[in-house]
Amino acid sequence: MKSPKVLILRAPGTNCELETAAAFRAVGGAPELVHIAELRAGKKRLMDYAILAVPGGFSYGDDVGAGRVLANQIRHALTDLRQFVRLGRPVIGICNGFQALVKAGILPHSNACDQSASFTFNDSGRFEARWVHLRLNTQSSCLFFKGLPEMIELPVAHGEGKLVLRSPRQLEDLKKNKSIALQYVTEDGKLMGYPHNPNGSIFNIAGLTNPEGNVLGLMPHPERFVEIHQHPNWTRQTYRKQAVGLEMFKNAVAAAR
């Protein structure tokens, strides 16, 4: 079976690229770390790849705002990104990558060029790392979620993860378009505040997808749960769940084949 080429986008301050590459490799992808300068210089071409992943980190130090500079770089160096998305090729933005995709106007709607949502500092005022319970939107057409249970767990680690929208109406649009891919919930699936919602995100939104379902952006880190022993409770005998992060990468690779 052929191994779809995965472009793992790097920029100064990207720091989750190796584990993201490892996740794709584990499910039969052929990841390649590509620095944004190489794309800008035309040494590498986005369209030569089947999948795009924008990993987590602190691109450009998150100066000005998390993912802001990277978003501008994406607008200028990845001019064919909208076409890439239109062709249905999978795109995943994790944490800082999600922030960049939103600020580059790729999410929640990749056909509107304007940025329509943004991120601000966690309500707690601090960077926080913790595992959270998440509910997948089973109605969404997000290709990354195929076969996953509705309730999953993943770790988050960020200081600027609170999603904010331009207007209340926009939230209704997101619901209507089934763009809300993931929400922070309690263990039994309820929407609750801190610490269940680790950052105060509107409507507990943890991840967004485009209406076509081939672009996923999420604050939690699926690449940190590709093996059962990465779960905080794997040493407890009562705990036996699948490593859901891995499934997301598997789905992306399957869709690209």
Place this chain on the structure above:
Amino acid sequence: MTVAAEFGVLDRTPKELRAQGDARHLSLNEAEWTAIQTHFRALKREPTLAEVETLAQTWSEHCKHKTFTSPIRLTEGKKTRLIKNLFQETIVAATEAARKPWCLSVFEDNAGVVAFGKDWALAFKAETHNHPSALEPYGGAETGVGGVIRDVLGCGLGAKPVLGTDAFCFGRPDYAGALPEGAHHPRRTLRGVVSGVRDYGNRMGIPTAGGGIWFDDDYRLNPLVFVGTVGLLPRWAVKKEVKPGDLIVAAGGRTGRDGLHGATFSSANLAENAPTSAVQIGHAIAEKRLLDALLRARDRRLYRSVTDCGAGGFSSAIGELGAKCGARVRLEAAPLKVAGLAGWEIWLSESQERMVLAVPPKNLKALEAVFAAEGCETAVLGEFTSTGRLVVAHGAESVVDLDMKFLHKGLPKVERAASWTPPPTAKPAGGAAKPPAQILREMLAHPNVCSREWVIRQYDHEVQGGTVIKPLQGVRHDGPGDACVIWPHAAVGDDSDFSAFAVAHGLNPDYGRLDPYWMAMACVDEALRNLTCVGADPARAALLDNFCWASPDDPKQLGALVRAAEGCRDAAKGFGAPFISGKDSLYNQSKDEKGRELPIPGTVLISALAPVPDARRAVTMDFKGPGNALYLVGRTNDELGGSLCHRVLGRCGGEVPKASPACALDGFKAVHAAMLKGLVLSAHDLSEGGLAVAAAEMGFSGEFGARLDLDEVARDPRIYSDETLLFSETPGRLLVEVKPESEGAFLRHFGRGAKAAPVRRVGQTTANPILKVVGLAGNTVLEESLRALKDAWQATLPGMLK
């Protein structure tokens, strides 16, 4: 060629020289000035300012550790003995005695290196950044992290950082007393330091997953900030060499005026007039670029050697790399932050995020391309020579022309006096008795035991996806783990190999107040039993020592330091655990608000690293179920001296806890062997607060109760007190949970000889989350809700930081 500004030494008295030097924060003593004077009298010229600065940096306590390497005359009671070289006779001697083939590089490089599997090695280093963090907590901590990361990057041909650790000693955040002018309140220091570690470590993408905090008001003027890094490197990259003709290439950040005199200022007592320019300014993303570029260049084998610019900047980096051959430097080639720096400023600046490489000329183009691709600046500053001289020019100006031999070997050894008087062993006295349940509650809520979740969650402790045992453990991911386990699969690039490693710490200055020797022993014991608890191999542990002490010019302080170093030696020998690197920070004392000298309590931080043969066999500390057997490994003695129980009761005196390495190691090895067979459900070490605190923490983290029977505890037969059995802090003990059906198999791992560690079934876990303890007389000593104990344990730190 003109000669740069001179520093007159030829016709001055030693006293004058010292005064003149102190005005520039050079921290050299009279004997050292005399050596410099003699050297330049023979040359018949005055040294330049840069030469004097270079010598002061290279000879500073910070760089040369002269207290540890100079002769010490120790008086103990009526006996006096001469220690020729404390470092050689304690730390190095212990490592040499251990003779472990898996130690690949010890004490030589920027970090110690041990083998990790067949193809890989781990570099480990811990440093302190105390003086800068006292002046500017955020910046001091940030650059401390940045510096220790560069130590690992500059170890061998460069290691990829895969774990960050941090341990702090602060005044209590709720300190209500007076402070001298200009001192930060401990609360502000804590907040600033935690933020600095967080912002630098998180931006670098290195999981900060190990460490600890100790609160004691004697640290209020001199906080201790220990930062450590573990790096992964291929075996082939452990050795480095410089060849004459190699180009001196500076890479990374630009050079500015920040961080002048950092090394020399940290080699003196912190005073009001400390230079603020001594603290550097960090920029994590610049270091991340440097890291990315350096490791790419390493894997293409484009350079022959590398070191970081730490204290002393270019002067120490180039001086060290060229120590065996020589170097010619042209400073005008260095990229600057601002124009107009004098030659000696460029040469001595401690601007961050810079490293120096030795590059064969034929590789220069390729190397420049690799760094440029990552947006990281490089500049050729000159070349290594075979002249044995360090020659530095700035344009047409001659800045330094020194003999490498004099620079590195010319430091005169000054004998120091030390004295040690063993403390009288007093019977415990003072403080009113309290019911055991109350003591337990107060101990769990004590700042030195309470939950560190507020700090730990601010660190991205899972970046790189390898933190298989996390610092917070248990059902709700908030229990106090003994150590973290890192499975560096992403850096190794093989997720079918489950080889991992663990890092743990030991620190307890309260024991040191009674006897620094037993403090050091207990710290090594604590680090190893923490490692054992998570499934690391206690027989394969490598150690780092970090001594933080007050002024060694005080014979009593120096005597205590010698005691601590000898404790480290005997512990390392006893446990067969070699030291691979270390560092000391002296002169941690300042004048308090009344003008009295306030020294810190003598402090040793032991950091230990050991392989976890299979990450899937690692163990956490939370109870896993009801009805399981609880085994206590190790013997309990009446050792409440310096204990948390005594602190809570306001009691002094008593026997300091004494480790017995051979017996303890026997117990650790047995537990480890049982863990490899999957026979251990949970394990937790007994440290501050003893058996009671350990059982409570395991219970509330796993949300199951326990019933303990104190009469079953293996103990000194002279103990008749339930409190002693509950709260004594005898080292070498672990509490272990075992399934009833595994008990026989578990016990088979323990020896029976006189020297074997005792193991006794002291109770069992229960479904109801209550800790119940039955005393020697069969009475109920305490019966407490674990939920309430956990609430007390969790409320302290957030409460103190409000």
